[in-house]
Amino acid sequence: MNKYELAVVLNAKIEDEQRAASLEKIKEYIARFGGNVTDIDEWGKKRLAYEIQKMKEGYYYFIHFESPASCPIEVESNIRIMEDVIRYLCVKQEA
Numbered sequence: 001m002n003k004y005e006l007a008v009v010l011n012a013k014i015e016d017e018q019r020a021a022s023l024e025k026i027k028e029y030i031a032r033f034g035g036n037v038t039d040i041d042e043w044g045k046k047r048l049a050y051e052i053q054k055m056k057e058g059y060y061y062f063i064h065f066e067s068p069a070s071c072p073i074e075v076e077s078n079i080r081i082m083e084d085v086i087r088y089l090c091v092k093q094e095a
Contacts, residue, residue, distance in 0.1 A: 001036075001066040003093040006075070009058040009086045012045050019059060022084040026063065026075070033074040035067030048086075058086050064093075 008026060010019055027037050043060035052058075065071075072090045079088050 002069060003038075003064070003066050004035075004072055004090055005093055006030075006063040006065065006072075006088065006090045008061045008063065008079070008088045009048070010061065011084045011086055012055065012057040012059055014084055018084065022082060023061060025082070026079060029075045029078045030063070030065050030067065030071065033067065033071040035065045035071045035075070037063060037065045039064040052086050055086065 006026070008023075010022055014022075023040070027040075030037055041062040041064070043062070045057055046060050047057055048055065072092075076088065076090055079085055
């Protein structure tokens, strides 16, 4: 199993419950494709470096997980179509 870090920026204008639901959905995608979430680092609301979709702020989350090599591809393809996600990036961590 490889270790990965998924950085996700969620829309700052959504309610807390909706943001929690989006985060839970991302965790479900990781589990569905054979991954195991080890840690979630919540940075909270931060100002974006540049305006994205007329938004200046977003909620930052860093999700650490272990999974087979095929999992990040499947997770990214599902996250890509989520409305609340502004940006995402999944990187493999060195051992």
